[in-house]
Amino acid sequence: MKRLLGVALGILTAIGGFVDIGDLVTNAVVGSRFGLSLAWVVVVGVVGICLFANMSGRVAAVSGRATFEVIRERMGPRAGLANLAASFLINLMTVTAEIGGIALALQLASGVAYLLWVPVALLAVWLVIWRVKFKIMENVTGLLGLSLIVFAVALFLLKPDWGVLASQAFAPSVSQEEGPGVYWYFAIALFGAAMTPYEVFFFSSGAVEERWKVKDLMQARMNVLLGFPLGGFLSVAIAACAAVVLLPAGISVTTLSQVALPVAQAGGQLALAVLILGVVAATFGAALETTLSSGYTLAQFFGWSWGKFRRPAQAARFHMSMIVVLLAGAAVLATGVDPILVTEYSVVFSAIALPLTYLPILIVANDPQYMGEHVNNRAVNIAGLVYLVIILAASLAAIPLMIVTGAGA
Amino acid sequence: MSQYGRRLATILLALAVLAGALTACSQRPSPEALKGPAKDVFSAVQAATLAVDLRIKNSTTAAAGSTAADDMLGEVESATDEVEGFTAPTEEEKSLRDDMLTSFATISRAMLHARDALTAPSGGPEQGQPGSGAHGLPEVLGELRNATDQLKALMTKAGIQ
Numbered sequence: 001m002k003r004l005l006g007v008a009l010g011i012l013t014a015i016g017g018f019v020d021i022g023d024l025v026t027n028a029v030v031g032s033r034f035g036l037s038l039a040w041v042v043v044v045g046v047v048g049i050c051l052f053a054n055m056s057g058r059v060a061a062v063s064g065r066a067t068f069e070v071i072r073e074r075m076g077p078r079a080g081l082a083n084l085a086a087s088f089l090i091n092l093m094t095v096t097a098e099i100g101g102i103a104l105a106l107q108l109a110s111g112v113a114y115l116l117w118v119p120v121a122l123l124a125v126w127l128v129i130w131r132v133k134f135k136i137m138e139n140v141t142g143l144l145g146l147s148l149i150v151f152a153v154a155l156f157l158l159k160p161d162w163g164v165l166a167s168q169a170f171a172p173s174v175s176q177e178e179g180p181g182v183y184w185y186f187a188i189a190l191f192g193a194a195m196t197p198y199e200v201f202f203f204s205s206g207a208v209e210e211r212w213k214v215k216d217l218m219q220a221r222m223n224v225l226l227g228f229p230l231g232g233f234l235s236v237a238i239a240a241c242a243a244v245v246l247l248p249a250g251i252s253v254t255t256l257s258q259v260a261l262p263v264a265q266a267g268g269q270l271a272l273a274v275l276i277l278g279v280v281a282a283t284f285g286a287a288l289e290t291t292l293s294s295g296y297t298l299a300q301f302f303g304w305s306w307g308k309f310r311r312p313a314q315a316a317r318f319h320m321s322m323i324v325v326l327l328a329g330a331a332v333l334a335t336g337v338d339p340i341l342v343t344e345y346s347v348v349f350s351a352i353a354l355p356l357t358y359l360p361i362l363i364v365a366n367d368p369q370y371m372g373e374h375v376n377n378r379a380v381n382i383a384g385l386v387y388l389v390i391i392l393a394a395s396l397a398a399i400p401l402m403i404v405t406g407a408g409a
Numbered sequence: 410m411s412q413y414g415r416r417l418a419t420i421l422l423a424l425a426v427l428a429g430a431l432t433a434c435s436q437r438p439s440p441e442a443l444k445g446p447a448k449d450v451f452s453a454v455q456a457a458t459l460a461v462d463l464r465i466k467n468s469t470t471a472a473a474g475s476t477a478a479d480d481m482l483g484e485v486e487s488a489t490d491e492v493e494g495f496t497a498p499t500e501e502e503k504s505l506r507d508d509m510l511t512s513f514a515t516i517s518r519a520m521l522h523a524r525d526a527l528t529a530p531s532g533g534p535e536q537g538q539p540g541s542g543a544h545g546l547p548e549v550l551g552e553l554r555n556a557t558d559q560l561k562a563l564m565t566k567a568g569i570q
Binding site: 109257264265268272409 | 448449451460466467468470471472473475476480481484528570
């Protein structure tokens, strides 16, 4: 019974923890401009993140070490540094976007300017990382993040024409108004939002924090294979709400306040309150994960002592690097840069950096020296290679499309 | 610096100068150039209208409504700045730019009223309250809709789809 509860909790946490500011904003933007015609990208992204998260979780459980640590050792410092540089830059952008997201959600709740909430968000994130146990931190934010199910409820309350939504999703077409360049630019952004590199590093380092063993692999697999697709369903619901209310009104999403309009229309103030709770929890949880991911990657590359299972004094450089990352994110926001813009760029740059993150994972997951009998089977390797081709194509096309379309303007 | 390094530096400098020159060139207010800002403002005013409508129905809170109106006001200001940067060499283009800016100003004013009315706890003061000069939510909604119609008419006239 205890094991079953553990599985259920893990799945629920994975659902609630799947959506972050990148998913929220990108899905709402895409829904308001293309309807559900990019829903297929969410499916492709979710399958990809399941594949690689599962692989990195297996590496951690079998070797007892986090993926990044193994990559550094297996592939040498130069390849490790390339991976670190790309992942760290994306992490920094994502931390900035998530802290901005917390502040924007609190502005929505209070009416007080988001810039005043930035220091509060920063302090809260740091305090939780400093004081709260890993398991509690992960479960509380994940479960509260489940409030974002309000998007799915709102979609039903809006009584949409399901036939129209289905035809958008299953027979996607590019509207003349937007053009194919913009369509593919947002496809890459959506793919980057679903496959953000921090998720796999956090997942594998979390496995070490929670001391997974080979016997825990089944539970981990269920968390990923059930939790992430259901999280992807939430992403599609966000896009669908925007497609039903904002697209027909000619409203193109550029702010978080616009994302809330369909939910308020469907469910009134109660739904809005649940939504704000969900957004705060999702962005707060993601801010914790990205900050920790930054600390994990740095510490694992340089061989510092790391982990929340250690007291901060025993992992001083790990904790100090996270404080610096948080301060850097807050400093970027203090310039007045739009957090939504940071989010939009972070998901596209995430797509650009994907090959540097996922290729080493595939290599390590095939090394019997670390994995023994648990190396990837043939089917997983074929799927992994197919995904590497997709990732490479997205990565190469991202910058030219960004220039040609004026970042999807 | 090696010869290769010098050549690379020259190419990078040339690219930077070219990029600078291209971004410094101001656009002409053709319907194509005005399309982006006009659509941004249309989107913003529609969002503000929806926020006011939801507030009237008590479906949203004062904080969320006023945040939406404030955000949308920012969008209109950005679009206004963009259009103000256009240079209009012909009378026709100058007239189109000025009409667009007048329409944006009307929308901006309506949004300011919307923000003030949304910030008020009960959706603005009672009608006719002496000395307040403020607007109630239904009046603001009407003002926003009129401003939207004006922009739509202008977009149609200019051939902006």
